[in-house]
Amino acid sequence: DELVAYLEQDRERVTDILGWWMKKQETFPRLSRMAMDYHCVPATSVDVERAFSQGRILLSHIRNRLSAESTRSLLCLGAWFKTGLVQ
Structure with missing residues (x-):
């Protein structure tokens, strides 16, 4: 492993x-x-939710208190899952 x-x-x-x-x-x-x-991942002043096409799916009204670090981590994990890097 x-x-x-x-x-x-x-x-x-x-x-x-x-x-x-x-x-x-x-x-x-x-x-x-x-x-x-x-x-x-480049640093940006653009709202994380608008920067990624799946932002609304990830950042629902229920999850709107996630930190930028947590949001970035979740987006990376989602992309890695789709490409088979993680299962």
Whole structure:
């Protein structure tokens, strides 16, 4: 399991997170793709709900108190599920 192998690694100081994941693509193919997706999300002042086409589905009136971080995480997980990166 990639996640277990990643978590069992010794920690190392990294200044270029995207470069590190690029180097680890062969070792962690799924995790590296997920990490690069997550770390490449651009910062924006646009309301998160309007920035993504599925915003209204995710951010219903019931879930309107989710933080931007939680919303970003849910959108990433949804995309990864659709592409088969997570099950």
